[in-house]
Amino acid sequence: MKQYLLSLCMLLTLSGIAQTTKSAYQIRVKIDGFTEKQLYLGYYMGDKQYVMDTALVDAKGEFVFSGPEALKAGMYIVVLPPNNDFFQILVTDKEQAFFVRTTKDKPGENTKFEGTSENTLFYNYVNYLNAKRPEAEALGKELEAAKDDVAAKDLAQKKMDKLNEGVEQYQKEYVKKNASSFAAAIIKANMNLETPKNFDNLPEEEKNRQLWLWTRKHFFDNLNLGDNRLLRTPFLFQRLDYFVNKLSVQHPDSIAIAIDTVLARLRPAEESFKFYLIHFLNSYAASKFVGMDAVYVHMAEKYYATGQANWANQDQVKKIVENAKKLKPLLIGKTAPDITLERNGSKTMLSQLKSEYTLLYFWRYDCGHCKESMPAMKKFFEKFKDKGITLVAICVKPATDQPECLKYIQENGLTDWYNAFDPTGRYYVLYNVETTPQMYILDNKKEIISKQVPADQLEDVMDKIIEMNKKDKENK
Incomplete structure (x- = not known):
């Protein structure tokens, strides 16, 4: 007889496990006054919300969200089409099956739960705040109406402070009393810090x-x-x-x-x-x-x-x-990688150029963005060429294509620039030139002080750099 009872108990236990495995979570929802046929279950992740389940109304007028894998613990949202009104529910590892009843109008304020202590705790707190809201709104209107009436404003502010103190005290006591709950963790996370x-x-x-x-x-x-x-x-x-x-x-x-x-x-x-x-x-x-x-x-x-x-x-x-x-x-602050500059048949190194500022500009004559940037670049150079700036323009083309680069330079009036190319091609790797145009602003030590500045913003950026450099020299 004992053996039979033991076997029966094991059978019932295994049966229970099988049923749980079949539906690891089951959230039943009843919404009074709601006539739509579908309901959505969503969740928060980062700064977005995602729909993860859809439920159809059944013969009882209920919506049942269920699935074979347990839900990850967190705050979920039940969304009511077509206006996307919603209310929040808490799911924990232990509470994966429960019933919630609410109303179409103000679903977050008329919510009742069965089988979940976490949601009951959370909505007790939500209901408390909802009860305090009319008083807070009335005091807010008092403060606004007081305007220049110092006495009235001071009185309204004291009332508001007292209300806030009461809410904060309620929060502390609620969190302390329910310290192990997920609801308390959420409430505590949103409590104000008490500054000294x-x-x-x-x-x-x-x-x-x-x-x-x-x-x-x-x-x-x-x-x-x-x-x-x-x-x-x-x-x-x-x-x-x-x-x-x-x-x-x-x-x-x-x-x-x-x-x-x-x-x-x-x-x-x-x-x-x-x-x-x-x-x-x-x-x-x-x-x-x-x-x-x-x-x-x-x-x-x-x-x-x-x-x-x-x-x-x-x-x-x-x-x-x-x-x-x-x-x-x-990176800004690093010394710019040194490269060979060939110009008019002679070669020099970038590091050997003497200039208060060097604007290193990688471009191509067949680059659409480069062509769009050229008018602003020309305007910038005309304004700043006498302010200690050397504009080193490197045409990102092999030696065989340099005649086309020079042709573009002549036709577009860019001859005042320090036009050059790197015969070694090392610039491509050292400056990671996978796209053009690219731009680096270097100081007199060839350290990178800014980069990838849009051509139409170059004047403003350079003005600020020169002004900051001037102030630094004055302070030394």
């Missing part, structure tokens, strides 16, 4: 500086980047983007440090680490801002060349690393 009060007594400029330094140091105090669940939320990308692109000095070295800080915190969450490593690499590979290729080189060397992007195809890794090697000698 002693900053208020500092002069305005110093106060702002100290506040910036403190915020950079404590920016992630409430946001656990090692929590993989946060990858699929609407706020993670915004927060990381703000830290890197707004809170950090927009210099390649500072940005590289900021990205390293982010990735180090993301590392325990493997999927998050992978997503943002790829994101930052691609962002700076395609950056239109001068000098930001240094960030790409840093990431290629630090992460891809050392095997930390172990998910990537080896051919892809090789290509990324090789591309970084080509770019590294051409």
Whole structure:
């Protein structure tokens, strides 16, 4: 008898496993007043949202999202066509099957759940905020109406401060009480940081500086980047983007440090680490801002060349690393690679040219973009040729085609430029000249101070460079 019961229990257990495997997640949705036949399930990733499942209404008037593979933990969205109204739901590893009921109008405010403590927790908090919103809006109108009435404005502000303090206290208590929940992690991640009060007594400029330094140091105090669940939320990308692109000095070295800080915190969450490593690499590979290729080189060397992007195809890794090697000698601050310049039958080296500034310009007579740039280049040179600038124009053609280059120079009135070509052809590799035109601005030591400046912006950039150089000399 015992053996029979044991076998029966095992059979029931295996049957349960089989059913779970057949449908690893099952989210049932009922929307009162909703007459459409389809409903969509989507998720957040980076700064975008993606639809991942579609459900058709069944005989009960319910929509059932289900699939054989468990959903990755995160915040998902249920989208109502045709207006794309939506409400959010939380999915965790443990809560993959539950029921939600709401209404067509204001679905995010009339939501009830069964079988999911996480969503109940989250919407209890959402409902609390919704209840406070009318009071906040009324006080906002009071502040606006007060205008120059100092007493009325001060009174309205005190009321608003008291309301905010109450909300913040509620948040703290809610997070503390439900500390292990995903809902609490989301709430905490969006709580305001409490800045030190002693900053208020500092002069305005110093106060702002100290506040910036403190915020950079404590920016992630409430946001656990090692929590993989946060990858699929609407706020993670915004927060990381703000830290890197707004809170950090927009210099390649500072940005590289900021990205390293982010990735180090993301590392325990493997999927998050992978997503943002790829994101930052691609962002700076395609950056239109001068000098930001240094960030790409840093990431290629630090992460891809050392095997930390172990998910990537080896051919892809090789290509990324090789591309970084080509770019590294051409970064701003590097000494420009030396090349041979042949002009009128005589040869010299780029490094031997004496000039306060050298504009190194690679072009072709049959290049459409080069032709478009020529009028602006001519105008620039006429204005700046007496300001210590040598424009070295290298026609990117073999020796046999140089007569055509010279013909173009004569016909277009470019004879005042330092027109030359490199008979060795080394420029092609050293300067990675795969497209034209290309441009490098060098100082009197032949160090790269700017590059790839559009011809129509060259005057403004050169004016700023000359002005900065003048100020540096005055300060020495």
